[in-house]
Amino acid sequence: MENRIKRLVRDVVDFPSEGIVFRDITPILKDQELCSDIIAEFVSRLKGINIDVVAGIESRGFLFGMMLANELKVPFVPIRKEGKLPYKSIKQCYDLEYGQSVIEIHEDAFKKGSNILVHDDLLATGGTVYAASELIGKLGGKIAAYSFLIGLEFLKGEDLLKEFGAKVVLLTKY
Numbered sequence: 001m002e003n004r005i006k007r008l009v010r011d012v013v014d015f016p017s018e019g020i021v022f023r024d025i026t027p028i029l030k031d032q033e034l035c036s037d038i039i040a041e042f043v044s045r046l047k048g049i050n051i052d053v054v055a056g057i058e059s060r061g062f063l064f065g066m067m068l069a070n071e072l073k074v075p076f077v078p079i080r081k082e083g084k085l086p087y088k089s090i091k092q093c094y095d096l097e098y099g100q101s102v103i104e105i106h107e108d109a110f111k112k113g114s115n116i117l118v119h120d121d122l123l124a125t126g127g128t129v130y131a132a133s134e135l136i137g138k139l140g141g142k143i144a145a146y147s148f149l150i151g152l153e154f155l156k157g158e159d160l161l162k163e164f165g166a167k168v169v170l171l172t173k174y
């Protein structure tokens with residue numbers, strides 16, 4: 001799986017800013033068989049973990065997050081960039097590998113005590129999913145696990161997530 005993903009990930013140097021090597025997953029989206037196998041791999045690696053809801057982070061976290069929720073037969077909840085969600089929301093500021101941003105979640109996204117799988121395409125510094133985890137905690141959710149296609153190990157995002165005590169599934173590491 002790791003090699004199949006790496007073969008398709010496109011490295012774009014100096015995007016979105018100088019010094020960043022951007023790992024572009026769009027070529028993967030054109031390989032239907034691989035997309036289907038990625039979902040099966042996530043499901044297999046998450047076996048035995050109690051998941052009530054998948055929360056996917058805008059925008060690339062929506063792509064496989066919704067497919068994964070559908071496969072797990074649980075609801076999908078979007079965590080969006082500031083100003084995009086229409087209903088009452090709570091927000092969190094954060095730093096990521098190439099800047100700063102704000103994410104939000106609807107106040108009624110899930111029931112208190114729900115076990116949430118947090119999904120995104122890529123784990124870099126972990127700033128984005130850390131902020132997502134804080135939002136989920138504020139709504140009374142429990143982090144069941146994290147899932148990513150790619151992890152950038154040198155940025156130590158996994159260390160940042162340790163305090164949440166949840167399994168981190170990474171299909172590919174750089």
Ligand SMILES: O=P(O)(O)OC[C@H]1O[C@H](OP(=O)(O)OP(=O)(O)O)[C@H](O)[C@@H]1O
Binds near residue numbers: 058095096124125128
């Ligand atoms: O671990 P971090 O350092 O926080 O970086 C990872 C985040 O950065 C990217 O999203 P981006 O904000 O570029 O948005 P996009 O998905 O809409 O492209 C990626 O999809 C993760 O959400």
Ligand SMILES: Nc1ncnc2[nH]cnc12
Binds near residue numbers: 021096098124
């Ligand atoms: N190097 C990178 N490539 C793609 N998405 C990212 N998000 C944060 N860092 C990234």
